[in-house]
Amino acid sequence: MALAHAILALLLDCPFTGYDLTKTFAGSVGSFWKATHQQIYRELAKLEEQAWVTVEAIPQVGRPDKKLYSITDLGQQEFVAWANQPCDVSAVKEEILVKVFAGAIAGTDTICQEIQRHRQIHTETLANYHQIEQQFFADRDRLSNEQTFPYLTLRRGIRYEIDWIEWCDEALERLTNGE
Amino acid sequence: MALAHAILALLLDCPFTGYDLTKTFAGSVGSFWKATHQQIYRELAKLEEQAWVTVEAIPQVGRPDKKLYSITDLGQQEFVAWANQPCDVSAVKEEILVKVFAGAIAGTDTICQEIQRHRQIHTETLANYHQIEQQFFADRDRLSNEQTFPYLTLRRGIRYEIDWIEWCDEALERLTNGE
DNA sequence: TAGTACATGTAACAGGTTACATGATTGA
DNA sequence: TCAATCATGTAACCTGTTACATGTACTA
Known part of the structure; x- marks a missing residue:
């Protein structure tokens, strides 16, 4: 469940497209979380089903529609609830x-x-x-x-x-x- | 593929049962690799198919047979070949x-x-x-x-x-x- | 003209987690 | 008598990886 919450953590600040989330996970946030674009697109679809995020399709010329995801109130509540539950120390695999x-x-x-x-x-x-x-x-x-x-x-x-x-x-x- | 090689690394030293491997992964080796018993049993079955390990069944009273796994020459060659290939720095997920x-x-x-x-x-x-x-x-x-x-x-x-x-x-x- | 950035997605597979299942023995 | 230890396993599910697919626009 943690990828979902890592995405929510970014959306708390501002809306993102799947594409931009992918770049963010490869960049700064990459110091503590990694995810490929396939994982992210799959997870965003699930988040939308649960109404933790909403999508706005932004038409573009010569490119697929941009899908801009925003966190909902429900999503924000879920994030805070999750943050208040103790979590395990991450398993090392070297x-x-x-x-x-x-x-x-x-x-x-x-x-x-x-x-x-x-x-x-x-x-x-x-x-x-x-x-x-x-x-x-x-x-x-x-x-x-x-x-x-x-x-x-x-x-x-x-x-x-x-x-x-x-x-x-x-x-x-x-x-x-x-x- | 790395769980397979983590198991081989332990078998290089001496034969193990799946049960003992599980305990070892939860103990000393746990500082750099973790695996549950289900993963280990599944992996051992695969390793046997590839002839990287052999099994000896040791009958017991009132308990399932112990299955003692040993590494084969082929398994040892495979391990050395694997160790000689460069590997990635592990991804952090915190x-x-x-x-x-x-x-x-x-x-x-x-x-x-x-x-x-x-x-x-x-x-x-x-x-x-x-x-x-x-x-x-x-x-x-x-x-x-x-x-x-x-x-x-x-x-x-x-x-x-x-x-x-x-x-x-x-x-x-x-x-x-x-x- | 070749590669990168933009922007999304499907499909198949590999790896990892959780729950369930069996059943004797030993120690608190 | 209850929990832990010993010893193996099946099944379902979730997470992560790799390959494939589409198609424009810009830059070297």
Whole structure:
């Protein structure tokens, strides 16, 4: 049910098309939620059935109609109710750690290369987050209450990437010690 | 396909029953992979079809036969081949951050309580990891190559929990500032 | 002229969750 | 006597991924 609520969370602020939601999930909100366009279109259809959102079709020339989705009062009530229920800590599933776990069979070189590749990816993601931070949260210690909430999700993303990079360094050191 | 490889990773070391695999996924290996018994039984059936594992039925009194699964040479080859292919960084999906993102509508109190709840859970998980560390990796700076690999996965888990706890503290501070 | 952005969708499949089902043994 | 542990499984459902499909407009 959480994809539904992630979509509602975005619609609370302003109406969106499925297309724009897809881009948002691939962008800023991507630090804590991911979804493909197929998932989003399917979910929007369900949300409409439940009357949590309404659609307005906006005709266009040479393109499919834009379908602009807005959250309803019912949708907003549902979101608040959902937010007030405790939720689980998310389950971790790390493919790279499956490899590391069996590193003795996969081979130290293989593992080190993969760790280095991941370190690179995390470094790039971190740079991206830092750029968002500069652009949208310049005066970080004087944010309004409304701005603080999205900033905290970005902070979580930044911490997460830094922590991965540090683990990669630690792992590489432990694996190359004595060579 | 990664559940299959997570199972193979465990079988590389020694044979397992589906039941024992379930417990292992709920325990130590749970720091980087989770699976329910239904998933595991279904996956084991597939692995057997592909001849990546073999089964030995062990009759018991008053209980279903134990089915002890062992990895085959083919399974081992497959695992090494898989480990040598680059894999993606895992996608993050954090339900709590969906709530935090829309915190202005959910309400600061609601959000703070939920963050505090999660802080507690992360603290307990961390304590659990520290205990595993004490028990199985006592002499942390003098581990054999074989021990280093699983230790690194535990280190990742420990760092992850610490990082979450620190983020919770940071978030709570930012949200209660000026009250 | 090739690729990207815009804008939606169907279909098939893979992976994950929840409920139900069986039935002996052991410990509180 | 109640719950937990041992040990397996079926079925239904929900979520997520991949491939395919359409067709314009703009940019390199």
